Amino acid sequence: MGKRYLFTPGPTPVPPEVLAAVGAPVLHHRSPDFLPVYERVLARLRDVCRTENDVLLFGSSGTGAFESAVANLVSPGEPHLVVSAGAFGERWEAMLAAFGADVDVLRYAWGETPDADDLRARLRERDAKAVWLVQSETSTGVVADVRALAAAAKEAGALVVVDAVSSLGAIPCETDAWGLDVVVAGSQKALMCPPGLGLAAVSPAALAATGSAPRFYFDWERTRKGQATLDAPVTLPVSLVCGLDVALGLIAEEGLDAVFDRHIRLGRAARAGAKALGLELFSPDDDRSAVVTAVRTPDGIDATELVVGLRDRFDITIANGHGPLKGKVFRLGHIGWFDVFDVTTQLAAVEIVLAELGAGIERGVAVSAALEAYEHSTTTA
Ligand code: PLP
Numbered sequence: 001m002g003k004r005y006l007f008t009p010g011p012t013p014v015p016p017e018v019l020a021a022v023g024a025p026v027l028h029h030r031s032p033d034f035l036p037v038y039e040r041v042l043a044r045l046r047d048v049c050r051t052e053n054d055v056l057l058f059g060s061s062g063t064g065a066f067e068s069a070v071a072n073l074v075s076p077g078e079p080h081l082v083v084s085a086g087a088f089g090e091r092w093e094a095m096l097a098a099f100g101a102d103v104d105v106l107r108y109a110w111g112e113t114p115d116a117d118d119l120r121a122r123l124r125e126r127d128a129k130a131v132w133l134v135q136s137e138t139s140t141g142v143v144a145d146v147r148a149l150a151a152a153a154k155e156a157g158a159l160v161v162v163d164a165v166s167s168l169g170a171i172p173c174e175t176d177a178w179g180l181d182v183v184v185a186g187s188q189k190a191l192m193c194p195p196g197l198g199l200a201a202v203s204p205a206a207l208a209a210t211g212s213a214p215r216f217y218f219d220w221e222r223t224r225k226g227q228a229t230l231d232a233p234v235t236l237p238v239s240l241v242c243g244l245d246v247a248l249g250l251i252a253e254e255g256l257d258a259v260f261d262r263h264i265r266l267g268r269a270a271r272a273g274a275k276a277l278g279l280e281l282f283s284p285d286d287d288r289s290a291v292v293t294a295v296r297t298p299d300g301i302d303a304t305e306l307v308v309g310l311r312d313r314f315d316i317t318i319a320n321g322h323g324p325l326k327g328k329v330f331r332l333g334h335i336g337w338f339d340v341f342d343v344t345t346q347l348a349a350v351e352i353v354l355a356e357l358g359a360g361i362e363r364g365v366a367v368s369a370a371l372e373a374y375e376h377s378t379t380t381a
Contacts, residue, residue, distance in 0.1 A: 005316040007346050009138050009166055009292035009333035010189040014243070015250060018192060022243035029236045037245045038230050044248035048168060048191070048256065049183055049201040051175035056223045058198045059237045062165035062186030065198030066095060068218035069161050069182050073130055075211035076100030081128035081158070083114045083149065087139035087322050088163050092132040099213045104128065110324060111140045111282060111294075116148035123156035129209070130159035130181070136167035139322035141283025141294035141331065143171060147178045154179050159206055165189060166291050169251060170263045170335040181206040187240060190263075190291075190335040192247040196240045263290040264378045266334040266343055272373035273347040273366040274332070277354070282329045287378065293332045294321070298359040303330040309353035316349050340374040 006013050014022075027034040045055040058064050070092075074080065080101045082093045085108035096103045106122050108114055119131065131153035136143045150160045161182040164173045168183065169190035175183050180203075187197035202220055210220065217234070226233040251259055267290035271281060274295045282294035297303045303320050304327050310316040319331035332346050347366040354361050 003315060005314070005342075005345060007333050007342060008317055008319045009331060009335055010186070011195050012189055012192065012333065012336035013338070013342075014194055015192055015247070015337045017250070018243045018247045021246040022194060022239045024239070024242060027238050027242070029232055029238050034238055034241075035230045037242055038232070038236070041241055041245045041248060042227060044245070044252060045199055046201070048248065048251065049173065049175045050177065051183075051201050053175065053201050053203050054207075054224050054227065055199050055201045056220060056227065057236070057241070058200075058218065058223070059196065059234065059240075060198035060218075061188075061195055062163075062184065062198055063091070064218065065165075065184035065186065065200045066091065066163065068198070068200050068215075068220060069184055070095045070099050070101075071213050071215035071218050072210045072220045073159065073161070073182070073206065074099045074101045074213045076213065077102055078211065079104065079126065079128050080130050080132060081106060081119075081122065081126070082132045083119060083134070083144070084108065085112050085114055085140065085142060085144070086110045086134070086137035088134045088137055088165070089132075092134070092161075092163065096132065111142060113142050113284065114144045114149060116145065116152040119149055119152040120155065123152065123158065128153075128156070128158045130161050132161045132163075134163040135173060136164070136171070136291040138166040138292055139325065141289050141292045143167065143288045143291060145288070146180070147174070150178045150180055159209060161206075166335060169256075169259065171288070171290050172260055175201050187244055191244065192250065192336040193240060193243045196237050197244060260290075261378050262339075263335065265374045265376075266290065266338055266340065267293060269340050269343045269370040269374040270332045270334055270347075273343065273370035276365040276369035277347070277351060277361045279361065282325070291335050292319070293334070294325070294329045295332065296329050297327075298354065298361065301354065301357050301359050302327045305357055306330055306350065306353055309357065310349050313353060314349050316346065318346060318350075340371060343374070344370050
């Protein structure tokens with residue numbers, strides 16, 4: 001039949017109306033029919049980021065938006081502090097080192113949750129121009145308390161930079177209320193678009209604190225100036241911007257708080273289903289972890305066999321463990337254009353393949369546990 005299911009925490013499935021917009025005839029990036037789309041996208045991105053700051057848009061993946069932050073904020077030799085508890089904290093660290101920063105790392109084991117008091121203590125020992133955080137560490141499923149971490153960084157007078165690549169549009173990221181100077185994200189996760197757009201919400205303080213590292217394509221000031229008159233400094237990926245316009249319209253129509261509520265309930269469903277199978281969660285069993293659910297495979301079963309089994313048997317793509325967790329955990333994605341049946345489909349297929357691989361799991365209960373957990377609207381969003 002050729003029906004394929006994409007259940008990874010990025011890229012994620014794209015709604016048909018977004019695909020239709022991406023597939024429409026290409027517009028010129030300075031033409032009168034594109035400019036209102038561009039303007040609306042920039043305004044809607046500010047809504048999703050909950051900010052009055054400029055949100056700078058780049059033709060790049062999320063890592064390009066990372067690089068914009070590093071290239072604009074860093075001067076060689078300057079002290080910076082990364083809070084790292086997984087693959088994407090390590091990416092900040094590697095990129096800052098590549099740009100010549102003097103990098104300190106508040107390091108946690110993969111799967112641990114960063115703590116604001118640890119950050120406070122570290123900043124008492126050593127200054128940092130900026131603290132570099134990951135909101136949703138997609139490699140582990142842990143969502144950090146960015147509000148508390150940002151407050152600790154602010155007390156020490158540091159700028160706060162947040163990787164919200166997998167969390168923006170799935171869980172609250174209150175850029176202005178939490179004092180986040182830079183928030184970076186990409187189009188291919190909870191924003192329900194194909195990969196190819198990176199964005200950075202940048203505060204006036206961050207714009208005023210630019211460093212001396214070389215940069216051109218990702219220069220914030222050049223991009224900000226261009227955006228101010230809708231005169232992009234480069235040829236934008238217009239088709240993706242048209243798709244993002246439709247996707248952000250869908251988010252606005254559902255309502256951002258309702259979207260957050262749905263993600264909390266999807267996370268609950270995934271965790272309830274995995275536990276009903278008798279599996280052990282790797283990511284925390286709490287509502288904050290509403291982006292991706294990481295689950296340990298039963299003893300003696302390699303997650304790679306499970307992931308390959310789902311792909312070969314059912315054309316279902318889920319994520320293996322990342323880096324050192326490869327083979328040990330599998331990850332159920334539930335951000336963006338997901339409903340509860342996308343979660344139950346994953347669980348039902350995992351159940352079948354694990355049973356075939358000889359796992360001693362409890363059969364026939366995961367789907368109903370997930371549906372039951374999804375049922376009730378939250379009040380915490
Ligand atoms: N940060 C997080 C938390 C991610 O999940 C990802 C992608 O998986 C990235 C950064 C990197 O983004 P990209 O692959 O779009 O460059």
